Amino acid sequence: MSEQQLPVVVIGAGPTGLAAAAHLVGRGLDPLVLEAGAAAGSAVREWGHVRLFSTWSEVVDPAAEKLLAPTGWVRPDGATYPSGADWAERYLQPLADVLGDKVRYGATVTGVSRAGRDRVVDADRESQPFTVLIETADGSEERILARAVLDASGTWATPSPMGGDGLPALGEKAASARVSYRVPDLKDPAVRARYAGKRTAVVGSGASAFTALAALADLSESDDGAGTRAVWILRRGISGSTFGGGAADQLPARGALGLAAKAAVDDGHADAVTGFRTAAVERDGERLVLVGEDGRRLDPVDEVIVLTGLRPDLSFLDELRLGLDERLRAPVALAPLIDPNQHSCGTVYPHGVKELSHPEKDVYLVGMKSYGRAPTFLAMTGYEQVRSVAAALAGDREAAERVELTLPETGVCGGAGLFDAPEATPADGGGCCAAPATLTIGAGAPASSGGC
Template sequence: MNAKTVAIIGAGPVGLAAAAHVLERGMSPIVLEAGSEAGHAVRQWQQVQLFSPWEYNVDKAAARLLAPTGWNSPDPSAYPTGGELIDRYLTPLATRTPLREVIRTSSRVSAISRVGFDKAKTKGRELAPFEIRYQNGKGPEVLRADAVIDTSGTWFSPNPAGGNGLPAIGERECAGHIAYGMPDVRGAGRARYAGRTVAVLGAGHSAVGTLIDLVHLAGEAPGTQAIWLLRAADPAKAFGGGRNDKLAARGELGSAFAALVASGKIRVETEFGVTHLAETEGRLEIAAGSGCSGRSVIVDELIVSTGFRPDFSFLSELRLRLDPAIEAPVALAPLIDPNEHSCGTVRPHGARELAHEEPGFYMAGMKSYGRAPTFLMMTGYEQVRSIAADLAGDKKAAARVELVLPETGVCTRGGVEAAGAVSGCCGGPAKQESTACCAADEAAKKAGASGCGCL
């Protein structure tokens, strides 16, 4: 068992960290990466600055692998972009350490099962090795492994524009006008967006960052107009915790965005649940509702920043235990349910919460969060540390918590800020100020600030 082979799907930050921990535990990792280089998904958003500084973005086992190579560790207090994360951390880790011998790039996993066992067969199942099938441009390949850690992420499975979880009617036919995630509107995508009317759908940090970039682009390219399509009624919820956010860069982003919205530089359309998309005279009509209650906007381009969802298509022969709503492991789902948690107080977790009914199989990283959007990279590092310990038989280390997460101070629990305050989020309810939603909001207002950002 000491020579256990562990297949790791995805060579992103969490996948490489998993390989480092597996290697450190005396096991043999094999990393299958669909892209041509490690960090393929990160390369799609390399213009974006992370909310967390370097101290939270470098895995400890990975740092130990890098140390003998002469690697210069970045300033722990500096905030990297995605490109800097690749150049200063992921690429050296993938090319200058022993991991370079175990990473197979351009290897897209197509299916996983157990040798000699389909999903329905039970007796002796846990003793059979996993069979991983993948494509590498040379035809189908097969890998056998004792365990599998799926860190393939969700970046290439974006949520659609439709507000009911389905693509809006006409979404596929209008694909030429639509981008998903967070395109580089001022860089690689500049020609596509400069001087155009661009709608951004979503209320998360990807939408906020893209809208801010579009405002900057408007200052450089006259005629550029940003329209924010918001499904909710209250745009203020997207402004975040401001100065009360323990991840300062995230708080600053929310504050800057709130100022741009207040200045009128971003047109806001609230309660805009997209139902239909249609081309009209070379442009795109985005409709919400129908009949007399419906309304629409005409734009040149639409950016859908409504989050992501996991791809389970290649896992159909494995016995997964997934929450039916969040699509995360059942023990993890209640801890990260976005209907209940948005406070950044999700406790660290590991192998126990990530286990399935398929012994030796784990999902980690963003994919383990299913449809919940609150994942932090350092959470993924703690996950794979625990998983590697569990696979090595060190149950005590697997159960041990070695991570303390920063709290965000953003009070949105159960979708109602006041409910979060009553439950203890942001310090509990306000004691004197009737206009404050919670204790932190009250303290901020007493200090002369506009509030903690809960409202």
């Protein structure tokens, strides 16, 4: 079989991976989607209880819709907001079903290389197809040859730890029975019982932390949630940008989510601890005590929810020559566009094959995985990425380099990389660069005039 007859292997049957397959089919190319789970959108289903802050109109790929239309598929109301479960059941699974045997379930990719060439060998490297090693659901192994590889496996499986230095805090692993790295589904009776009437620390400052804080606030106001309290742990301070774009966010649901988190704090359901980087987790009987790098010890909590971001698993790509930024682990041409150390406001402009290319020809990290450790990825961004990559693989360079997407403004200012910058501290000492403090934010708290 010639290399041109080999499939394009797509790793992951999530939103971006399935969109990639749709675009490849539209270009006359043969995709093979390898999904570790038993159904399409396996990772999405794990957060199925969480509602997206993008509407249906923003999470359905145009090429995918073309494949679905002849089947009688009815697109959901574009102005409504799906949950993760809605997205998986009403869009991702029907799309995978249309793709048929182009999607394989129970296929975990454990390695990718060039056939007969490890990463050291130069000779005839680009003339060799890719070899993809998979482990199937029954534990057997298989090698698949591919003309190109798109890794759309995402970052869901590798949440970042609690420690402020990027490593697990001392005692974090030992306390694993009381530490979660996911937004809890408080409609599940068992999960609800775990947090009801308890004091829970929520570590993190993004949309997931907002969601958890708002959910715990709702629980505390319910009949079975009396005594439920949250303590919100932030590694930086609080500024006008802490809660996102609010009413200025062009993704209104995302702005509303930040406002809901703010209300949870303002209404006394949560206390905020700022400038706190966790160094250790200690036991206090059945409860946990978080200890900061500065020696501070917080009051005991019953549970900890760690929502400090996600990171890519690059281990199975180790034999490929990837060009990755040393900080974000994103493609080097993309990293400056998304680096929170350099960008505090605005949006990432749409990008494609040019920014996603690596020294290893015809291998691409797409979707959330392309962002490495950077946050705030949008589904529309992934769809534009794979449209461009599919065009490039089909030899249509003009289409590959054309921008066919307009993204909403984020409405959010504030980058995690700036919280230590002393020059950003406002004169009144407030804002995100203020000295570490423990406070309850209420109606009487002064508004900060500064920001980072």
